[in-house]
Amino acid sequence: MKKYLVTGGCGFIGSNFIKYMLEKYPDIFIVNLDICSYAGNLENLADIEKDSRYIFVRGDIVDSELVKGLFEKYDFTNVINFAAESHVDRSIKNPELFVKTNVLGTVNLLQRAKEHWLIGDDEYRPGVKFLQVSTDEVYGSLGETGLFSETTPLDPHSPYSASKTSADLFVKAFFDTYKFPCNITRCSNNYGPYQFPEKLIPLVYNNACNLKSLPIYGTGLQIRDWLYVLDHCRAIDLVCEKGKLGEIYNVGGNNERTNLFIVKSIIEYVNKNVNSSCTEKLIKHVEDRKGHDLRYGIDASKIKKELGWEPETPFEEGIVKTLDWYKNNTTWLEHVTSGEYKNYYKNMYGDCDE
Numbered sequence: 001m002k003k004y005l006v007t008g009g010c011g012f013i014g015s016n017f018i019k020y021m022l023e024k025y026p027d028i029f030i031v032n033l034d035i036c037s038y039a040g041n042l043e044n045l046a047d048i049e050k051d052s053r054y055i056f057v058r059g060d061i062v063d064s065e066l067v068k069g070l071f072e073k074y075d076f077t078n079v080i081n082f083a084a085e086s087h088v089d090r091s092i093k094n095p096e097l098f099v100k101t102n103v104l105g106t107v108n109l110l111q112r113a114k115e116h117w118l119i120g121d122d123e124y125r126p127g128v129k130f131l132q133v134s135t136d137e138v139y140g141s142l143g144e145t146g147l148f149s150e151t152t153p154l155d156p157h158s159p160y161s162a163s164k165t166s167a168d169l170f171v172k173a174f175f176d177t178y179k180f181p182c183n184i185t186r187c188s189n190n191y192g193p194y195q196f197p198e199k200l201i202p203l204v205y206n207n208a209c210n211l212k213s214l215p216i217y218g219t220g221l222q223i224r225d226w227l228y229v230l231d232h233c234r235a236i237d238l239v240c241e242k243g244k245l246g247e248i249y250n251v252g253g254n255n256e257r258t259n260l261f262i263v264k265s266i267i268e269y270v271n272k273n274v275n276s277s278c279t280e281k282l283i284k285h286v287e288d289r290k291g292h293d294l295r296y297g298i299d300a301s302k303i304k305k306e307l308g309w310e311p312e313t314p315f316e317e318g319i320v321k322t323l324d325w326y327k328n329n330t331t332w333l334e335h336v337t338s339g340e341y342k343n344y345y346k347n348m349y350g351d352c353d354e
Contacts, residue, residue, distance in 0.1 A: 002127075004030045005076045007061050007109065008083030010040035012195040013133070013229055017080065020233040022048055029053050031074055033067075034083065035060045039196040041341045043332060061105035064112065071116040078240060079113050079130045081106060084167075086135075087198055088158045092290055095159035102163035103170070106132065110174050110182075122179040130182040131240050132171045136225070136250070137161035138186065141293035149299045150186075150248045157291040168248075175246040183243040185236060187251040188298045191318065192229030193325040197337055201319075204263050205326050206337055208270040208278045218288030220260030223295040227253030228313035228321075235309050242307050249307070252298025255315035262319075269323045 004021070008014045009032030018030055034040045036058055048054055059066045061083045070076070084102050085091065091098045110130065117124045139148040140155030154169075156162040174180035195202045204214050235251040243249060263283060270278040303309045313321075326333055335341040 002028045002078060003074055003076045004028060005033060005070065005074070005079045006030055007033045007079070007081050007105075008040070009056075010034040010036055010042055010044060011082060012039075012044075012192075012199075013190055013232060014082035015041075015044035015194050016192060016229045017082070017233045017236060018045060018054070019048060020230060021237065022051060022053060024237070029074070030055070031070060031076070032056045033059055033061065033070065039086075039198070041194070041196070041336060041344075043335060043341050043344045044194045046344070060101075062100060062108055064108050067108060067112045068115070071112055076113075076116070077125075077128050079109060080133065080236065080240065081109055081131065082133050084133075084164065086160065088137075088160045088289065091158055091160035091163070095163075098159050098163040099166075102160075103166045106167040107170050110170060110180065114174065114178060114180055117181070118178075124179075124181050128181055129240055129243075129245070130171070130174075130180065131236065131243075132168060132182065132184045133236065134164050134168050134184055134186045135161065136186050136188050136252070136296045136298055137293070138165040138168060139296075142295040142297055144295070147297045147299035148186075148250060150250055150302055157293055172246075181245050183239050183245070184248045185239055185251050186248065186298075187232050187235075188225035188227045188253055188296060190227050190229045190232055192322050193329075194332075195229075197333065200259065200262060201266065201322060202326060202333070204266045205270065205323060206333060208267055208282060209274050211275065211277060211282065213284040214263055214267070214282045215284050215286045216259060216263060217286060217292060220263065220283075220285065221258050222292060223256050223258050223297070225252045225296055225298050226255040226257055226262075226315050226318070227251065227311060228318035231311040231313050234312075235303060238307050238309050239303070244306070247306075249303040250298050250300050251303060251309075252300040253311045253313070253315070254298075254300070255311075255318075256295075256297055257315060265319055266323065269320070273323075274327060
């Protein structure tokens with residue numbers, strides 16, 4: 001039986017991944033280690049919390065004794081590291097927090113895994129692997145043409161992307177120095193169910209439904225490549241199973257859209273399906289974010305060629321599935337936007353501090 005340590009599993013991508021894996025594989029065991037800070041929501045996993053193949057542990061990936069104890073108790077074969085502070089605006093206000101979680105936390109996980117899996121000089125137990133889930137933001141910004149490949153020079157422009165770049169380089173260093181069994185995936189912007197509403201799509205959807213202003217940085221012509229979260233989960237699983245050790249794999253959706261296009265698409269959906277008073281008059285252009293990258297675009301040809309993965313969800317289909325989910329899960333959205341989701345943790349496990 002494969003035993004996974006999934007860090008940050010109460011977050012958006014992590015919770016989708018855990019559900020995906022439990023549905024796909026009947027014979028796995030998953031420990032979800034999450035500190036349950038503001039964006040970690042146990043409600044995301046309420047429907048699997050009694051599954052005998054799943055355990056939640058509240059804790060910090062920086063805590064070396066905790067992580068070491070979990071390895072000793074559960075004897076993990078795989079680590080999937082989703083845990084990260086990920087919001088660019090928050091990183092601009094508090095870069096130290098991003099260094100602590102994203103850099104020191106990753107190094108702690110790497111070191112504890114290396115100690116547990118090592119059986120000789122640069123020799124590890126067969127079948128074990130550490131997978132670092134990273135971001136295309138480590139590459140910096142593109143012009144009007146071109147795509148990020150795995151060999152694109154790293155050029156982060158925000159404290160968030162700088163911290164992820166540093167973490168990625170530590171993973172690479174562990175492979176180069178210790179022959180540590182690992183991979184790195186770098187994905188484009190994810191969207192789908194359970195995304196915390198500080199991110200663009202759920203934030204705009206919630207504001208639009210309530211006829212609140214829809215802030216857009218600058219012109220709104222910044223371009224992102226949008227990847228449906230379950231396509232991302234499939235890619236992570238595939239890299240974990242078949243990825244060549246030490247390799248980096250870009251994971252993109254082939255869905256480049258401007259932020260303004262995204263906002264207008266959400267307005268159109270809300271107008272037709274939720275509140276007919278919602279119009280583009282709600283759009284409000286605000287001062288651009290510091291160091292705001294103009295365009296991200298992913299070249300995912302390597303993962304397609306080597307592993308046979310490609311995205312299955314066109315944006316026009318994925319955005320409707322996503323907004324339908326939010327429309328049909330208003331209680332979840334209300335709990336998250338009001339902070340009531342913390343009561344779920346409190347009722348299950350006791351006090352939940354920040």
